[in-house]
Amino acid sequence: MQERPILLIFDVDGTLTDSAGLTRVAYEKAFIDIYSIANSTKNINPYGLTDPLIFREILKNCNLTEDGFNEQFNRFSKLTSFHLKRELDLSDKPRLHNGIAHLLFKLEQNDQIYLALGTGNVELNARLKIEIHGVNKFFPVGGFADDAEDRTTIIKTAYQRASDYYKIQFSKQNTWVIGDTDHDINCGKAINANTIAVATGVYNNEELESYNPTAVFTDFTDFKRFVNIINNNEIPHTL
Ligand SMILES: [Mg+2]
Numbered sequence: 001m002q003e004r005p006i007l008l009i010f011d012v013d014g015t016l017t018d019s020a021g022l023t024r025v026a027y028e029k030a031f032i033d034i035y036s037i038a039n040s041t042k043n044i045n046p047y048g049l050t051d052p053l054i055f056r057e058i059l060k061n062c063n064l065t066e067d068g069f070n071e072q073f074n075r076f077s078k079l080t081s082f083h084l085k086r087e088l089d090l091s092d093k094p095r096l097h098n099g100i101a102h103l104l105f106k107l108e109q110n111d112q113i114y115l116a117l118g119t120g121n122v123e124l125n126a127r128l129k130i131e132i133h134g135v136n137k138f139f140p141v142g143g144f145a146d147d148a149e150d151r152t153t154i155i156k157t158a159y160q161r162a163s164d165y166y167k168i169q170f171s172k173q174n175t176w177v178i179g180d181t182d183h184d185i186n187c188g189k190a191i192n193a194n195t196i197a198v199a200t201g202v203y204n205n206e207e208l209e210s211y212n213p214t215a216v217f218t219d220f221t222d223f224k225r226f227v228n229i230i231n232n233n234e235i236p237h238t239l
Contacts, residue, residue, distance in 0.1 A: 006230055007170040008107070009118040009158045009193070010139070011179030012126050014047065014201025016100050019129050020093035022084065027058065030079035034072075037062050047202050048183030050120035050154065051077065051145040081124045088132050096133045097200040099221035104138045106223055113230075114166050117142025118158040118177060118187075120151055141165040155187040176214075176230055185211045196229065 010016055013023065024041050031040040040062050046054045055073050059066055066072070088094055107113045115138050119126045123144040130136050143158030155177055163169055177188030180201030185208070188195035197208035198217045208216045215229045 004174055005112055005114060005166075005168045005170055007114050007116065007159070007162050007166075007168075007175045008230070009116045009143075009155060009162070009175070009177045009188075011177075011181075011184050012117060012119040012121055012129055014097075014180035015178060015184075015198055016096060016135070017129050017133065018095050018097060018200070019088070020091060020095075022087040022091060022094060023125070023129075025087050026080045026084035027054070029083040030076050031058060031062075033079050034075060035062065035064065048120070048151070048179070048181030050149055050151055051080075051122050051125070052149040053120070077122050077125075081122070081128065084125055085128050088128060094129070094132060096135065097198075098219045099223070101133070101135070103220045103223055103226060104135055106227075108138060114162060114168065114170070115139055116158045116162040117144070118155045118179075118184075119143070120145050120154065120183075122146050151183050152187045152190045155193075156191055159191060159193070173232075180208075182208075182211045185213045188213070194230075196226075 013019060027041050028039065032038055040058050044057045044061055052073055055076055056066060107115065117126060117139045119142065121144060123146050126144060127136055141161045143154040143161060145154065147157040148154050159175060172192040175193040176196055177184055177193050178196045180198050181203060185195045185197055195213040196215050196217060197213040198220060199205045199208055200219050205216050205218060220226060
């Protein structure tokens with residue numbers, strides 16, 4: 001096995017978890033609480049966007065102004081977390097994507113591999129979504145929508161926080177940003193990291209290939225291929 005530290009920054013929605021549409025339910029319930037408007041997320045594509053950016057889209061969708069945006073967002077975010085927790089508690093549909101539980105278990109056993117979250121969720125929501133599956137313990141640090149509205153800044157924060165927490169200056173060559181959308185891929189490239197795209201979200205392999213990540217996976221059931229890729233032992237997958 002390799003003798004250099006490798007940092008893996010994982011997205012949450014569509015990458016680690018399938019929250020069975022409950023995030024959208026929580027957003028809409030929070031929006032009804034504050035603005036008394038139903039179906040507020042209709043026609044909005046939230047995939048790969050950060051929570052504050054999604055909230056801006058919802059405001060626009062409902063012809064509401066962004067006046068006092070931070071205050072509006074904070075109120076919305078608190079209520080979203082409240083509803084999300086309730087929805088997650090009540091439903092048996094949320095799940096980890098295929099292969100994730102085994103992948104995390106195996107990665108933890110490798111003392112040269114370090115994990116972080118890099119997600120457009122506020123931290124509380126990200127933690128709620130993964131805690132129900134017992135995998136928070138794998139991610140002591142991360143970058144979240146509490147840190148920035150812009151996903152690239154979130155990923156930079158995840159990298160810096162992981163470097164500080166683990167007390168390791170990870171090389172960018174050995175840093176991997178892992179996600180299910182073009183936004184994850186573009187942010188990884190923006191910090192000069194390698195990227196892995198996984199087709200467990202809304203995009204298929206061909207669509208993800210078009211953004212030229214370092215590698216594309218259908219899902220993470222092939223642990224050996226994953227380890228080969230992050231050790232740079234395999235030629236990047238092309239269709
Ligand atoms: Mg995602």
